[in-house]
Amino acid sequence: MSSTAEPSVPLVDATPRAIDGDSPATKSATAPKPTKDINTYLRRTVHNLLSLEGRTIVITGGARGLGLAFAFAVAEVGGNVAIIDALDTPHEHFYKLEKDYGVKVKLYKSDVTKHPVLKATFDDIVNDFGRIDGLVTAAGICPDEPFIQRDPDSVARCFAVNTLGTYYSAQLAAAQMIKQEPTEFNKKGGSIVFIGSIAAYVASKGQTTSDYCSSKGAVVALAKALGVELAGTGIRVNSISPGYMLTDMTLDLCDRMPWLADIMNNEPPMRRMGDRADLKVPIVYLLSDASAYHTSDDLLITGGIHAGRLM
Ligand SMILES: NC(=O)c1ccc[n+]([C@@H]2O[C@H](COP(=O)([O-])OP(=O)(O)OC[C@H]3O[C@@H](n4cnc5c(N)ncnc54)[C@H](O)[C@@H]3O)[C@@H](O)[C@H]2O)c1
Numbered sequence: 001m002s003s004t005a006e007p008s009v010p011l012v013d014a015t016p017r018a019i020d021g022d023s024p025a026t027k028s029a030t031a032p033k034p035t036k037d038i039n040t041y042l043r044r045t046v047h048n049l050l051s052l053e054g055r056t057i058v059i060t061g062g063a064r065g066l067g068l069a070f071a072f073a074v075a076e077v078g079g080n081v082a083i084i085d086a087l088d089t090p091h092e093h094f095y096k097l098e099k100d101y102g103v104k105v106k107l108y109k110s111d112v113t114k115h116p117v118l119k120a121t122f123d124d125i126v127n128d129f130g131r132i133d134g135l136v137t138a139a140g141i142c143p144d145e146p147f148i149q150r151d152p153d154s155v156a157r158c159f160a161v162n163t164l165g166t167y168y169s170a171q172l173a174a175a176q177m178i179k180q181e182p183t184e185f186n187k188k189g190g191s192i193v194f195i196g197s198i199a200a201y202v203a204s205k206g207q208t209t210s211d212y213c214s215s216k217g218a219v220v221a222l223a224k225a226l227g228v229e230l231a232g233t234g235i236r237v238n239s240i241s242p243g244y245m246l247t248d249m250t251l252d253l254c255d256r257m258p259w260l261a262d263i264m265n266n267e268p269p270m271r272r273m274g275d276r277a278d279l280k281v282p283i284v285y286l287l288s289d290a291s292a293y294h295t296s297d298d299l300l301i302t303g304g305i306h307a308g309r310l311m
Pocket residue numbers: 060061062063064065066067084085086087110111112113137138139140141142161165195196197198241242243244245246247248249250
């Protein structure tokens with residue numbers, strides 16, 4: 001821009017387009033005045049934008065694995081954490097969360113596939129925490145069996161946990177986000193982040209995971225659809241699709257199928273598996289005001305595997 005003085009009004013016409021039946025007179029009567037402050041970037045620091053202070057974030061599948069790392073990321077920037085998991089006993093690191101960060105943390109044993117049970121869990125969370133400002137859906141399973149031999153009940157289970165569990169959790173969280181009172185730290189809505197997978201895009205070498213791949217494809221598509229449908233409510237919906245990440249799930253897989261360790265370490269162009277620390281800032285980014293204009297997207301964090309393989 002050649003001008004040195006900053007304009008005091010937006011350069012872009014923010015007037016909503018007339019919809020069918022709107023006369024020009026109606027249009028101008030309802031058009032918002034172009035009084036937007038264009039200098040918020042001077043006040044909103046990166047530190048402030050990434051803060052989750054005061055907010056309550058629900059994390060499904062957070063008793064171990066990626067979900068537990070997300071719980072640490074949220075707590076480290078001041079957020080309270082409600083974890084939903086089917087496990088009786090969480091990983092030992094869970095107990096460090098409340099002790100080390102001074103935020104409110106609670107684990108709820110539940111099942112994301114059983115809607116009435118899950119609804120009661122979300123009700124408990126609202127009773128205990130007062131509100132829900134964010135949701136991360138990390139509960140997931142990854143069966144590995146050739147397509148032709150797949151048992152229908154096992155296929156249904158995979159879709160129930162990965163896809164329906166995500167759908168139900170998002171619906172329950174969004175219903176609360178829409179009805180709760182605005183606060184200083186969250187004026188409207190909230191942020192929902194699904195955990196998809198590189199498997200939504202490419203078949204996994206050395207594995208036969210047809211149901212897993214398709215269940216994750218549905219999760220990525222759901223984020224896109226909901227981001228659009230819920231935009232007017234102030235709720236943003238995105239997903240993160242990790243590549244091979246070092247967690248209990250992948251360690252279990254490598255124990256059962258030892259050839260996978262080599263694939264997971266050497267397939268990504270960056271020649272390593274992802275570390276859970278690689279996802280901590282992306283999850284905080286998507287949950288916080290730092291991503292206030294970012295919705296209906298999928299972040300691929302794969303060490304480059306989604307783009308290609310080295311020779
Ligand atoms: N680890 C990876 O390489 C990788 C890569 C891409 C995507 N993902 C996805 O990330 C998510 C987390 O994976 P992870 O590696 O941490 O796995 P994990 O097995 O370590 O953790 C998954 C958690 O989900 C919980 N869970 C399973 N079924 C549940 C149910 N019905 N109700 C409530 N909780 C349930 C489990 O108890 C467990 O604590 C999964 O959705 C997975 O598909 C993982």
